[in-house]
Amino acid sequence: MRWRNPLRSLTLRLTLVYMALFYGSIGLMLGVSYFGGVWRPLQEVERRIQVESDEMVSVYARDGRDALIRALERRAATPRGRLPYHVLVARGGGVVAANLIDWPRVAGREWRRYEFGTYATGAEEEHEAVVRDVALAGGYRLIVGLDTEDLDEREDLILEALSWGLGMTLALGVIGGLVMTFAVAQRLESINRAARAVIAGDLSGRVALRGSGDDFDQLATTLNEMLSRIEQLVASISRVSDNIAHELRTPLTRLRAELEELADPATPSVEHHARTAAALEEAARLQSMFEALLRIARLQSGEQPALTTVNLRPLVEDAVEWHRPAAEARDQSLTLTSDPDVLVAGDRDLIFQMVSNLLDNALKFSPPGGRIEVAVAADASGPALVVRDNGPGIPHGERQRVFERFYRTRTEGVGGFGLGLSLVDAAAKRIGASIHLSDAEPGLQATVRFRPA
Incomplete structure (x- = not known):
């Protein structure tokens, strides 16, 4: 079997298309999971932090630093689902109030996700959190956040599933595509061999059947029936050609003999009429034969008549x-x-x-x-x-x-x-x-x- 460029294989191209569709479906599924399981909860967390941090800023502006410290402690003591984090830092970097071990030492973006060390549960732990970094009057810096460790784990799980899923899909898809391409190529090659044998003049060859009853077996059965019919037709044409030669030999021989007798000057004139009649009879028989053959050929190859x-x-x-x-x-x-x-x-x-x-x-x-x-x-x-x-x-x-x-x-x-x-x-x-x-x-x-x- 000759080597062919795999990319020219319809089977492999279809495999690549299905892989792309499968990738798209996995990406869409995980995207929906990420949207519903991570992104939207994070938006809810940010909205809650926005409300709580705005409330703390209002307390500081209205009642001063000590009132803000008490409000932060109350917030830390009464968590609502997610662990609340806060840090209040003075102008020189001194910590005024905090329930975190570490935090971003340099002010940066207002919103960020950060892995904090905390002792809020009585032991040092690392937690992922979303925080808002706000500058207050008097040089104070307020960081207010909520724990998002569960969302971080969920996000890692989704990304891990995406990477593993895409990797395994790629590997299995390539292997499956090559195997399927090879299997289909083998079945098609058997059809090509039979076709090439017919082209070479051997009408006895047939496409091998595997007995599976699949589409290729059905195609092979149809092709074998077609080849059998072609073989019968060719054999019929051969027989007809032999028969025509046989049938024409006798009347043509007789016709030639009659014409030779007519052309012979020694032939008595009284025999000319009989010879001419015999020659005309043979010519009429030949004409009748060819007209019948022509009618049969027209019936077998002409257009379907209007019934x-x-x-x-x-x-x-x-x-x-x-x-x-x-x-x-x-x-x-x-x-x-x-x-x-x-x-x-x-x-x-x-x-x-x-x-x-x-x-x-x-x-x-x-x-x-x-x-x-x-x-x-x-x-x-x-x-x-x-x-x-x-x-x-x-x-x-x-x-x-x-x-x-x-x-x-x-x-x-x-x-x-x-x-x-x-x-x-x-x-x-x-x-x-x-x-x-x-x-x-x-x-x-x-x-x-x-x-x-």
Whole structure:
């Protein structure tokens, strides 16, 4: 198997797309979790600190430093859910009031997140907090904050899940994509091998099935059916070509012999008329053969005719009357029974051609004094045309082959090219009808099932 750029693989590209979508879904999920579990609670904490710090600033402005210290102590003694932190620093850096071990020594941004050391619970602990750093009149500096250790842990958990999730997704996605690409490439390569074999002229190759019933097995089954059909068609074309060569050899040889006799100055003039008639007869047979082949080819490759509603009874009556003189010349009985109106979907000319060919076959293969019965009726299976004769019939093993062009049963004394039933079969398929041959005991029964109108 030739190496191909992996990025040109549809499977790998789809894997990358799904990975991107999966990444996006993970990011969206963790983003929603972060928004609801960290960001919004932090906004609530900041709003609470804003209110409490503004209250402390008001106490200092109204009642002075000592009142502020008492207010900070009351706040520290009555926590509401989150541990409250505070530091009040004088102009020279001296601590006036605090429940923290350390804090930012240099004033910076007004709002910040900071990991403080505290003894608020009786032992030294490290806690993450959100604080507001406010400058007061007289050079004092007030830091007011609330504990956010739980939010910090939640944030770390979300970020850790994001990093691990994305990393594992990347690794598994790449491995899975490569494995899937390789597996799909193997299945596609088996299809490519079969296709290349067909291109090389070997129509016997088939795509291997794994028996899994998956999409590739279904595709392989369809392709194998197509290859079988192509093989049959090519074999049929080969047989038709051989048959055409065989069928043409005899009449062309006879025609050439007749023309050579006509061209010979020694040929008596009285023989010229007979020779000319024989040559014309052979030319007419050849013309008839090629016209039949051309009709079959047009039926098999032409566009689907526009179907109309056709009443079978008058059409079959016309065909029967057309063939009645030939039946009478052989002392044969030709009868028709029909329901009053049997409407089918079809093409009038094609149906007439089908009926004529079936009647012609029945007349040829029935013995002198024989009988041909034609019936038109509609039953539970739909409208049908039945033509029965009491001739030699067709052996069961040959009933499908008689639809092949130039195939003829071993019947003595019966002329023809072996194209009549091929023409009937091609016409039936064009209008969506079906033909079935069965034993009439004795003779043959041909049943044509039409689509109801």
